[in-house]
Amino acid sequence: MPGRIPEKFIDDLLARVDIVEVIEQRVPLKKAGRDWTARCPFHDERSPSFTVSPNKQFYHCFGCGAHGSAIKFLMEYDRMEFPDAVEELASRVGLKVPYEGGGKRTPAEDSADLYTVLDASAKFYQRELLKSDKARAYFDARGLDVQTIERFGLGYAPDGWDGLKNALGTTPQRIALLEKAGMLTRGERGTPYDRFRDRVMFPIQDRRGRVIAFGGRILEKTEDSGAKYLNSPETPLFHKGQQLFALWQVRQAHAKIPRLIVVEGYMDVIALFQHGVTQAVATLGTATTRDHAELLFRNCADVYFCFDGDRAGRGAAWKAVESVLPRMRDGRQAFFLFLPEGEDPDSLVRKEGQAGFEQRLKDAMPLSEFFFAHLRADVNLASLDGKARLAEHARPLLAQIPDGAFRDLMLGELDRITNVKLRVDTPVAAPRKSAMRPQERTLVRSAVGLLVQNPAFAAALQPPWLFATLRQPGIDLLAELIALCRERPAMSTAVLLEHYEGRDAVRALRKLATLDFPGEDDALRAEFVDAIRQLDRQTHQQRIDELLAKQSGGGLIETEKNELRELLSAKNTLRTH
Numbered sequence: 001m002p003g004r005i006p007e008k009f010i011d012d013l014l015a016r017v018d019i020v021e022v023i024e025q026r027v028p029l030k031k032a033g034r035d036w037t038a039r040c041p042f043h044d045e046r047s048p049s050f051t052v053s054p055n056k057q058f059y060h061c062f063g064c065g066a067h068g069s070a071i072k073f074l075m076e077y078d079r080m081e082f083p084d085a086v087e088e089l090a091s092r093v094g095l096k097v098p099y100e101g102g103g104k105r106t107p108a109e110d111s112a113d114l115y116t117v118l119d120a121s122a123k124f125y126q127r128e129l130l131k132s133d134k135a136r137a138y139f140d141a142r143g144l145d146v147q148t149i150e151r152f153g154l155g156y157a158p159d160g161w162d163g164l165k166n167a168l169g170t171t172p173q174r175i176a177l178l179e180k181a182g183m184l185t186r187g188e189r190g191t192p193y194d195r196f197r198d199r200v201m202f203p204i205q206d207r208r209g210r211v212i213a214f215g216g217r218i219l220e221k222t223e224d225s226g227a228k229y230l231n232s233p234e235t236p237l238f239h240k241g242q243q244l245f246a247l248w249q250v251r252q253a254h255a256k257i258p259r260l261i262v263v264e265g266y267m268d269v270i271a272l273f274q275h276g277v278t279q280a281v282a283t284l285g286t287a288t289t290r291d292h293a294e295l296l297f298r299n300c301a302d303v304y305f306c307f308d309g310d311r312a313g314r315g316a317a318w319k320a321v322e323s324v325l326p327r328m329r330d331g332r333q334a335f336f337l338f339l340p341e342g343e344d345p346d347s348l349v350r351k352e353g354q355a356g357f358e359q360r361l362k363d364a365m366p367l368s369e370f371f372f373a374h375l376r377a378d379v380n381l382a383s384l385d386g387k388a389r390l391a392e393h394a395r396p397l398l399a400q401i402p403d404g405a406f407r408d409l410m411l412g413e414l415d416r417i418t419n420v421k422l423r424v425d426t427p428v429a430a431p432r433k434s435a436m437r438p439q440e441r442t443l444v445r446s447a448v449g450l451l452v453q454n455p456a457f458a459a460a461l462q463p464p465w466l467f468a469t470l471r472q473p474g475i476d477l478l479a480e481l482i483a484l485c486r487e488r489p490a491m492s493t494a495v496l497l498e499h500y501e502g503r504d505a506v507r508a509l510r511k512l513a514t515l516d517f518p519g520e521d522d523a524l525r526a527e528f529v530d531a532i533r534q535l536d537r538q539t540h541q542q543r544i545d546e547l548l549a550k551q552s553g554g555g556l557i558e559t560e561k562n563e564l565r566e567l568l569s570a571k572n573t574l575r576t577h
Helices: 007-016 019-024 070-077 082-092 107-131 133-141 146-151 163-168 172-180 247-253 266-274 290-299 311-327 345-362 367-376 384-398 405-418 443-453 455-460 475-487 493-499 506-513 521-553 558-575
Strands: 030-032 035-038 050-053 058-061 155-157 184-186 192-194 199-205 211-218 229-231 260-263 280-282 302-308 333-339
Touching: 007 070, 007 082, 007 493, 019 035, 019 050, 019 058, 019 070, 058 493, 058 506, 070 082, 070 493, 107 133, 107 155, 107 163, 107 172, 107 199, 107 211, 133 199, 146 266, 163 172, 163 192, 172 184, 172 192, 199 247, 211 266, 247 280, 247 290, 260 266, 260 290, 260 345, 266 280, 266 345, 290 302, 290 311, 302 311, 311 333, 311 367, 311 384, 333 345, 333 367, 367 384, 367 405, 384 405, 443 455, 443 475, 443 493, 443 506, 443 521, 455 475, 455 521, 475 493, 493 506, 521 558
Parallel strands: 260 280, 260 302, 302 333
Antiparallel strands: 030 035, 035 050, 050 058, 155 199, 184 192, 199 211, 211 229
16 A cells, blocks of 8 residues: 555564653653553553563553553654654654655654644744734733733734735745645635634644644624634644643643643633633533543543533533543542533632632532433433433443443442343453453463564464364464464564454453563573474374264274374374474
């Protein structure tokens, strides 16, 4: 496929990259024997359950299950696309990424140029704010001080069609970049012009503090002023369903974030910050998505959703519930704060101060309470039909909660309310023939585990695999793994697991990747080879038993008699190897 990165290059890249070095630049690691440990960066925890193995080039969290290679870590932690993560790692070790079909990739370079042009746009708007009396008057009226304006990089887009374009679009290439970044748009005649005009500007930053988009608010409503708030369009850098306004500022304010408060508007966030509530973020003109929920809980365990108390606000809160439930692992909490009519966080914190707003947060409704209150609103629990309807509405929602105490308690509360014993089973795919049951302590399991952790061991074997016809769980998978590891000799544990992502076997393989096999490489290789030899002997015995059973039942044909004699003779030879 043109533009595809060859698997061999990925294997070679990950063999050269030091995963410990990549992760340690972002997460403080501590040495623990052969591995390194830390508190997991993908969920909130008090004691470290996140392990990085330099030998396997693999990270794994025993708490939330996060795992993968250095590429996967950059994709998850820095929210990079796969090719960008590969480019990032390749640049560290001096490799050039090849693309099949001779195609030359430029997106990584394009991304760097996009960040540059967006940063220049932010600086342009900040300079324009200093020149605009009416824009400064707007922020003054909202009570913002100079420090807050600087903290959030606020600015002003001048009233005109080409202020930004004339300042930054000095070449056709720059104009093209500004368009790609969402800063320019085109009218019916095809001429590019400024997307944001006569608006105060709110830069949107990624988790590394880089400007990736903007929100703009009109200063006064006119016939042609357009929407009150205008966000950047979707771009290669900006996907509004995956970003939170001010998460960068929250992370800068707290070494460990105690909670996150989700509000609806930019000014709500900024007003809360100025009054000392420095844990507020905002979704960007969209309902709370599952990506938002995952991002929130990766940063802290307690999340407060702050909405208007009207029908629309409660509808938005329910959408947040639907997004949060699949992320509600034990230890995480979600709360809902509904505001008085006509109030928003901006107005409330200016009226009541930090102490007043903090008290409202203390009185916020837990997710469990809001969940059942919402479902009960439209049913009559005095009737059996109403109780059955509530149970039926709850079923698909409760099925999304991860296994654990919270799920059990929610099911118990539903049982108490309805007197309906509701059993919710997590769907489990039918096991493939090759999938292993990780709880079985078998010879096959040991062989697979050793190979998963040491893919190079496959080179010690030569095809054909005698054991491949052995009728035991996991044999097909073992044979497949050996063939794969011989085909890709530079493969690491992390790459092997990514190869099986999406298949039934992957859960068992992940667990085997974390098992402790004591011993040095030579001893472990010998253990692996010996396991294969034992499986070969079992395969011989399986065929002997088949032929002996047939002989006692009705006799063997001449070729089968010869085969039996050869097998019995070979059995003695196998015992000595």
